[in-house]
Amino acid sequence: MTLQRRILILVVAVLLLAGVGVVAVVRASSRADEKNRAQAGGPAVHEGRVSLAPADDGRRIAFRNMAWGPHRDELATVPADAPEGPRTASGVSCLRFHAAAGTGVCLQADKGGVQDGYKAVVLDAGLKEVATRPLAGIPTRARVSPGGHLAAWTVFVGGDSYAGTDFSTRTSLLDLRTGKYDASLEDFTIRKDGKTYRNADVNFWGVTFAADERTFYATLATGGQTYLVRGDLAERTVTTLRENLECPSLSPDGTRLVFKKRVPGLSADAPWRLYVLELASMRETPLGEERSVDDQVVWTDDRTVVYSLPGDFGADLYAVPADGGGAPARMMASALAPAFLG
DSSP states (O other), rough: OOOHHHHHHHHHHHHHHHHHHHHHHHHHHHHHHHHHHHHHHOOOOEEEOOOOOOOOTTTTTEEEEEETTTTTHHHEEEETTTTSEEEEEEEEOOSEEEETEEEEEEEEESSSSSSSSEEEEEEEEEEEEEEEEEESSEEEEEETTTTTTTEEEEEEEEEEESSSSEEEEEEEEEEEETOOOSGGGGGEEETTTEEEEOTTTTTEEEEOTTTTTSSSEEEEEETEEEEEEEEEEETTEEEEEESSSSEEEOOSSSSSEEEEEEEEOOOOTTTTEEEEEETTTTEEEEOOOOOOOOOOOSSSSEEEEEEOOOOOTTTTEEEETTSSOSSSSEEESSSEEEEOOO
């Protein structure tokens, strides 16, 4: 064997060993990252198939994954009976999200145009886009009706917080059965105190739908006050029902609304407490969560509600009984915008 051939073999061997070393380092680093996330309280997240359809193997939670890593902001799922377990990430990123009956609405950053913006994307059960609409501002709320036929979303078009008074919103509705798109609830007729009401300062946000796929509830703000309104899609009207309610969410049985309410004496930066309203009697019950919650709450069933609070990775989800008893408990770390499927 010539000296040149021996040198060539040596060089190849060195390169092979170097390659093996690099792979080992990368794998070790990945394992270390997973270990560090686990030690820091971060959940395990892996890529896989995500469906919004009811599953034969049990109820699931779909949500925006907030854990640090390559799947942050993606839609993910976990079994509802193991919310802190390993997550399956979809590859679809959302800033706000909700789903029901195999339909999802995902509010996304839109970087494909001349100027960056936002868009609302309606997804089918397999996360395929079925409709898209541009957004006029920063995404803040999203809802799908119980039957999956209606979608609503709210954006900030001026200001960026509900805590103050210097903000403006736009709330849109899309009927997936007909394709009818209402770009702004402000085009609906407002009935307040038995009379038609008009004012340039009107804002709407926080839509929640009833099971009839026609009735909805939302927040109306005008004149420095907020109101609960009941809407009728067929009549294109909203009627005020009660003052000082924000971001209502209708219970699965359609009898109660959970909402956030401004409580006098609290900090202007954290002014809300959670309440439940019995629609038949209009009786309010404060819930066991004493922290200020700036979220549109989700019902897990007719007994429990879930909401987000700030966490180490952006947001955590907490659950509390809807009857005013019990105490709040953290349900999921590093998660936002849950939807209970099945």
